[in-house]
Amino acid sequence: MVHGRAPDHGDVSALYRRSPGWCITLGGNCAAVPVRLVSTGPARRCAALTERPDAVVFDVDGTLADTERDGHRPAFNEAFAAAGLPYRWDGDDYGALLAITGGKRRIEHYLRDQGVPGQQADELATTLHASKTERFIASVRAGSVPARPGLAELLDELRAAGVRLAVATTGTAGWVRELLDGLFGPDVFELVLTGDDVPALKPDPAVYQQALLQLELPAQRVVAVEDSANGVRAAVDAGLRCAVVTNDYTRDQDFSGATVVCDGFSRDSRRPLTAQLLLES
Template structure:
């Protein structure tokens, strides 16, 4: 087995619990500012995550609540724009912490001269501040976001772009994901994928992953990576 050269990380639910602690909270603040009665509690929000993409999620939700398609699209556009601003505010005050074990794993990989990158379909407007605020000592070679790659996972485009930018082929890289859509995107790009579940993805079909762990602090996940740094 070749020594691991690069790891490409997803962000939402993988490096940070940003869905529950960030996006959900920011959506609720945007609802409140707009004078809407809607509030997304943690458990029902997990069901909404079956629709990928925050704006698409909003449109689907608003249509189900009785808004016409055109009205739902316009309202979702305004709410999602404001949600992104509020998400940045939450990041600035440290309200979106790293998942347990994230800093340790990133630090160990960087110390072993493994190249680190990010492939997310989140908006660059909040992804870059989050990475800078949460992982200030980590240098990411490439950060590919949904601002540049607008097709959502499980489409592999964001991973293909990350590999193009870094010059690594699939044989040199591993992806780290938390969800079925993310694992599918990585596998379709030809990558081995380590899945680290969270409260929202424990029931996902992650059978395409090379390894499935309970989090970035799972000792077995750490050992999986360490065993590939010495070959």
Template sequence: MSTLKALLFDVDGTLADTERDGHRPAFNMAFEAAGLDWNWDEALYGELLAVTGGKERIRFYLEKFNTDFEKPDNFDDFVKGLHASKTLFYTQLMAEGKIPLRPGVEALINEARAEGMRMAVVTTTTPQNVTALLENTLGPDSESWFEVIAAGDIVPAKKPAPDIYVWALEKMNLTAADAIAFEDSLNGILSSVAADLKTIITINGYTKDDDFSSADLLLDQMGDASNPFTVLAGDAQGHTFLNLDLVKKVHAA
């Protein structure tokens, strides 16, 4: 049996509720700045989350929901420009402290650091977004706590493809048996399970109805001593919040 050597964290929805409170309003701010009358409300954004990646999400919106929009000749540059603008607005929201970490996230990361557990970020969001979240929640040096930042377009096929997890494991010289993933969405767990990783899921408002039957532990949140989690599936082995001891037990099960 392999010993747990690394924690692999998704970002959006897992570390913080960034989709609803960060990315969605940032997209809308970018649309307004570009003179577009598009508005992604919470319900529409939930449907757009079927696709991972910001640029891909804009394309999906135009293909499925705003089919009357006349695409400019330089459509690829148009999408890249919108997405770059959105990233600037997102980092601005982060700097203003608008998006806190979810309950229990900071405690687990700090415990892992204290025990010398290796950590990585494995996400489809851009590296700038990762930096903005980490620095504005955990502190200016916190990005260095993570051995690998696997983010954005570093691999061509984004989640639900396993490629980003495979890339991160290769960079860390680990096998899937050495690590465990933390995810919040169907695309996320499809990616991690396809990479043969055990996976702990913490749902959020957008993903609560996703199929997480392949999760090793399904929770409403990581929780803490004063704010316990609710176990939705799996065995929490007497624990009331997610700490490193429980993570190791899930990995070993």
């Protein structure tokens, strides 16, 4: 496994809090796009790309699809109800719980907060997570979890330019492959790494380090596309540059360390992202 610190990419003067309809390009230009900036403290380091990457590695949850909103949260609540438990996660509850990566870990953390003893929490979390996964896969097969608007077009543009595509996610293999095959077909991503393939989940960089090994590329030739601060940290700590496309749950997170931050994959929203990935104006 490759180990190492992220390269020194140059100072960024502030962190940012954003409103819908924005895009920030760090180290580049983003003309005529409204943005509200608030300095919040010392920033991590980042830089814009100067040449086209050989590969782009995508996160899945919240990045390729709004899985959290359309699939995971409803499936968690259905699993709770089926088990006769009084729990229900609303949007705010779930947004806070997303700081815990991994569905089983998220359930276990929540159960402990509800006063369930340690061993019992672990066993119940395992049962609930299995039930939740079955329900989530059913929703994927029913077409209830669509790709984010505009994403398919971006993937086509990258493939046409000869950029290799891969996936690095904390999700489990069973539902990840179902989702990817259903949304994009089996041949779009040459490499799919899940939380089952690595010893630690994001923000640990293990999944990106493994991606670099299997792609046989140096970190400076690969860009990650993420939706969350945990994902940015994982990518940057593996030495990758990282672009961010936010969603409703992550819009206000701290994305210092990213090279570009946009609020969607629509043609207008993703223009700065496309410019960095394909070096187009």
